[in-house]
Amino acid sequence: MTQALFRSDKQPSGQLFHNNEFMNDLRLQMLKFAILQVRNEALAEDAVQDAMLSAYQNIDRFNRQAALKTWVFAILKNKLIDILRKEKRYTNASILEEGASLNDEALIDHLFTENGHWQKDERPQKWYEPDHGVESKHFWRIFDTCLEALPAKYSRFFMMREFLELDTNEICDNEEVTVSNLNTTLFRARLRLRECLEDNWFQGENNT
Amino acid sequence: MMKCTQATQLLSEKLDRPLSNKEKMNLGIHTAMCPACRQFGKQMLSLRDISQRYVKQSDREERGDNT
Ligand SMILES: [Zn+2]
Numbered sequence: 001m002t003q004a005l006f007r008s009d010k011q012p013s014g015q016l017f018h019n020n021e022f023m024n025d026l027r028l029q030m031l032k033f034a035i036l037q038v039r040n041e042a043l044a045e046d047a048v049q050d051a052m053l054s055a056y057q058n059i060d061r062f063n064r065q066a067a068l069k070t071w072v073f074a075i076l077k078n079k080l081i082d083i084l085r086k087e088k089r090y091t092n093a094s095i096l097e098e099g100a101s102l103n104d105e106a107l108i109d110h111l112f113t114e115n116g117h118w119q120k121d122e123r124p125q126k127w128y129e130p131d132h133g134v135e136s137k138h139f140w141r142i143f144d145t146c147l148e149a150l151p152a153k154y155s156r157f158f159m160m161r162e163f164l165e166l167d168t169n170e171i172c173d174n175e176e177v178t179v180s181n182l183n184t185t186l187f188r189a190r191l192r193l194r195e196c197l198e199d200n201w202f203q204g205e206n207n208t
Numbered sequence: 209m210m211k212c213t214q215a216t217q218l219l220s221e222k223l224d225r226p227l228s229n230k231e232k233m234n235l236g237i238h239t240a241m242c243p244a245c246r247q248f249g250k251q252m253l254s255l256r257d258i259s260q261r262y263v264k265q266s267d268r269e270e271r272g273d274n275t
Pocket of ligand 1: 118211212215237242244245
C-alpha cells in the first residue's frame with residue numbers, strides 16, 4: 001500500500017523535499033562543492049542551507065527531479081559567488097585560469113614526447129585500490145589536496161560533472177561554455193588529478 | 209595511428225559523451241596496442257568511482273560511523 005504512494009514517476013518536487021535520502025544526498029553534494037569553492041566550512045554550510053531554503057520557498061515552479069537539482073545548484077552558485085566577491089577572491093579567478101593554461105602546456109610536455117606518445121617514466125601505472133586504502137583518511141586528505149590544487153574553473157567543472165553528476169548540456173547552460181571547451185577542461189582536470197594521485201598516493205603505495 | 213595525446217583525450221571524453229563509430233574504432237586500435245593508454249582508461253573510470261565515494265564519504269563521518 002505505502003509503496004504506491006512513492007512509486008509515481010511524476011513525483012512533485014514538493015515531495016522530493018520530504019524524501020530524506022534524496023535531500024541528504026543533494027545536501028552532501030552541494031556541501032562538498034561549496035567547501036572546495038569558498039574554502040570555509042561554516043560559510044559553505046550557510047550558503048547550502050540558504051540555497052535549499054530559497055528553493056523550498058519557490059517550489060511551485062519546479063516539477064522534475066533533475067530540474068530541482070540544477071536549480072538548487074544554480075541558487076547555491078550565486079551565493080558562493082557573492083561570498084567570493086565579498087572576500088575579493090573572485091576577481092583573481094581569471095588570472096588564475098590564464099596561468100593554468102600555461103601550466104597545461106607544461107604538463108603535456110612533461111607527460112608526452114614530441115611525437116605525442118607517453119614518456120617512458122610517465123606511463124600510467126596500475127592503481128591498486130584496496131578498500132581500506134581508498135577509504136582511509138589519508139587517501140581522502142590527498143584527494144582533497146589534489147582537488148584544491150586544480151585551477152578554480154577546472155575543479156568547478158569537474159565537481160559539477162562528477163559530484164553533482166550533471167550532464168554536459170546542463171553544465172554548458174549553467175556556465176555558458178561550449179561543449180568542446182567543457183570537454184577539454186574536464187580532460188585537463190582529470191589529467192592533473194590522476195597525475196597528482198599517482199605521484200602522491202599510488203606510487204607511494206607501490207614503493208613501500 | 210592515433211597518438212597517445214589524442215587517445216587520452218578521447219578516453220576522458222568517453223565519460224562525457226558517446227563517441228562516434230570512427231572514434232571508437234581508432235581508439236580501440238590504439239588501446240589494443242598501447243598498454244599505457246589502456247591503463248589510463250582504467251584510471252579515468254577509477255577517478256569517477258573515487259569521486260562518487262568521496263561525495264558519500266562525509267555521510268559516514270557525520271554519523272560517527274567509522275567502521
Ligand atoms: Zn597510447
